[in-house]
Amino acid sequence: MDKPVKIRVENLTFSYHQTQIFENINLDFTDHAITAITGPSGRGKSTFLSILNRLWESQPFAAMQGKVWIHLDGQWVDIYGRTLSKPDLRRKVGMVFQTPNPLPMSIYKNMAFPLKLTGMTDKTLVDAKVTAALQQAFLWDEVKDRLHDSAFGLSGGQQQRLCIARALVSRPEILLLDEPTSSLDAGAASVIEDLLTELKKQCTLIVVSHYLDQVSRIADNALRLEACGFSQV
Amino acid sequence: MNIRLLGGCLRVFSWGAVLVLTGSVLVLLGYLLIKGVPSLGRDLIFGQVDILDAVLLRKRVFDGLFPAIAGTLSVVALSVGLAIPVGVCAGIYMSEFATVFQQRVFGLMFDILAGIPSIVIGLFGFSGAIFIHRYISNDFRPCLAVSVAALAFLVLPYITRTTQAAMQGLAEQTRQAALALGATRVQNIFYVLLPRSVSGILSGIILAIGRCAEDTAVIMLTGVVATAGIPGSLLGSYEALPFYIYYISSQYTDEAELMSGYGAAIILLGVCAVLFFLAFIIKRRLAGPAGPVTGRFHG
Numbered sequence: 001m002d003k004p005v006k007i008r009v010e011n012l013t014f015s016y017h018q019t020q021i022f023e024n025i026n027l028d029f030t031d032h033a034i035t036a037i038t039g040p041s042g043r044g045k046s047t048f049l050s051i052l053n054r055l056w057e058s059q060p061f062a063a064m065q066g067k068v069w070i071h072l073d074g075q076w077v078d079i080y081g082r083t084l085s086k087p088d089l090r091r092k093v094g095m096v097f098q099t100p101n102p103l104p105m106s107i108y109k110n111m112a113f114p115l116k117l118t119g120m121t122d123k124t125l126v127d128a129k130v131t132a133a134l135q136q137a138f139l140w141d142e143v144k145d146r147l148h149d150s151a152f153g154l155s156g157g158q159q160q161r162l163c164i165a166r167a168l169v170s171r172p173e174i175l176l177l178d179e180p181t182s183s184l185d186a187g188a189a190s191v192i193e194d195l196l197t198e199l200k201k202q203c204t205l206i207v208v209s210h211y212l213d214q215v216s217r218i219a220d221n222a223l224r225l226e227a228c229g230f231s232q233v
Numbered sequence: 234m235n236i237r238l239l240g241g242c243l244r245v246f247s248w249g250a251v252l253v254l255t256g257s258v259l260v261l262l263g264y265l266l267i268k269g270v271p272s273l274g275r276d277l278i279f280g281q282v283d284i285l286d287a288v289l290l291r292k293r294v295f296d297g298l299f300p301a302i303a304g305t306l307s308v309v310a311l312s313v314g315l316a317i318p319v320g321v322c323a324g325i326y327m328s329e330f331a332t333v334f335q336q337r338v339f340g341l342m343f344d345i346l347a348g349i350p351s352i353v354i355g356l357f358g359f360s361g362a363i364f365i366h367r368y369i370s371n372d373f374r375p376c377l378a379v380s381v382a383a384l385a386f387l388v389l390p391y392i393t394r395t396t397q398a399a400m401q402g403l404a405e406q407t408r409q410a411a412l413a414l415g416a417t418r419v420q421n422i423f424y425v426l427l428p429r430s431v432s433g434i435l436s437g438i439i440l441a442i443g444r445c446a447e448d449t450a451v452i453m454l455t456g457v458v459a460t461a462g463i464p465g466s467l468l469g470s471y472e473a474l475p476f477y478i479y480y481i482s483s484q485y486t487d488e489a490e491l492m493s494g495y496g497a498a499i500i501l502l503g504v505c506a507v508l509f510f511l512a513f514i515i516k517r518r519l520a521g522p523a524g525p526v527t528g529r530f531h532g
Binding site for chain 2: 060
């Protein structure tokens with residue numbers, strides 16, 4: 001494989017309540033590819049994703065050693081270093097959770113939320129970005145007439161695509177997805193699978209998945225998480 | 234013992250407990266209504282003064298409950314208004330910024346504060362007033378401001394604890410949604426955590442309103458008097474419904490006065506009911522379009 005590397009994990013050791021979850025992990029993730037992470041429940045698949053966007057840090061009793069490098073704008077950046085703030089990192093490394101988590105507001109406001117966080121107020125620019133992201137997430141046609149309805153009125157699959165679109169609004173370079181289809185029926189899941197394959201063009205995707213058939217359909221690389229480490233599938 | 238028998242006993246006992254509770258509430262309300270309703274009327278509240286004159290403060294009401302109602306409303310509004318910002322901020326700190334150790338230490342402090350009898354808090358307010366009177370200003374005496382401050386202390390733990398519980402009760406996914414989108418911790422608190430905790434926080438505020446409206450011990454020591462008229466200044470004395478009820482029931486001179494005490498009790502219940510209802514409406518309004526609310530502490 002000579003595709004460029006996007007994420008490099010070096011000597012990662014992670015513990016929670018003094019229990020070792022990862023021990024001395026070294027891993028590379030290929031740019032513009034879907035890497036799937038599988039493995040039994042409770043081994044730390046979700047925790048691993050949260051290490052890549054530093055979301056684990058809000059948990060007490062967790063501790064990490066090692067380095068995570070991400071290739072951003074032609075440079076290797078240590079995401080735990082001082083050069084990149086957490087909000088900036090999380091705009092570059094988007095995340096989608098297992099159950100869709102739209103905020104209690106309208107579809108439009110959900111989409112504009114990440115832009116509001118950065119202080120963007122130019123309405124036409126916000127509109128353009130919202131529209132583009134919704135189109136990318138195959139959701140525009142379904143919601144264009146009801147943008148100001150509550151996001152909770154959407155079906156589960158639509159909510160999950162809304163969450164993906166919301167993450168895309170900040171134009172992330174990496175998208176982390178934690179079992180994004182596990183709460184959806186087969187039809188909705190297949191739309192999301194197609195969407196992820198399409199998103200490869202602009203992002204590097206890391207998908208945690210329980211379903212081996214899903215992994216074989218969409219993943220370019222697959223890693224299996226075992227006791228304290230990863231193995232190539 | 235036979236498990237079935239035990240289960241049967243528990244069932245009968247639980248039923249009995251519910252019946253006793255419901256029965257006591259009904260008896261209490263019924264007794265109050267039977268005794269108090271005959272004295273209810275325009276005269277009980279406004280005495281001989283015209284309603285419009287009284288409400289517009291053109292004439293002072295001497296023989297009615299209007300000044301006491303105004304006093305109770307002012308005390309509730311001011312002390313809850315003082316306690317909300319402090320209590321909510323303390324709750325935010327406890328939930329979002331404190332370490333586990335700090336949560337234990339401060340949590341214990343708030344629980345101790347919540348457990349202090351109101352008469353002790355009243356005494357504390359009284360001592361504070363005496364201190365100011367002696368060392369800072371000779372004109373200072375127990376007054377509305379002292380009552381308001383002491384009552385705010387009394388209800389602070391409720392607001393802090395319910396705020397903390399409401400915010401900590403939010404699902405992990407809700408707490409992380411905005412963070413994962415690049416929100417700072419403060420943005421997350423203001424845009425997501427606080428709005429989603431409003432319903433829980435309001436439950437604490439409702440508790441606080443009830444506590445401020447009914448408390449007699451604190452205000453007795455810190456500035457309430459039998460006759461003061463409408464509260465005109467933070468530094469003046471005032472009247473309040475619970476104190477009126479206490480005063481009239483211990484010092485009534487004839488049957489009519491005692492009856493007016495029952496009337497005052499009904500009015501106090503009514504004032505509380507109106508305040509609760511307002512808070513409930515606000516709670517519904519704020520929590521209504523917010524979609525499914527998650528977490529253990531949301532009513």
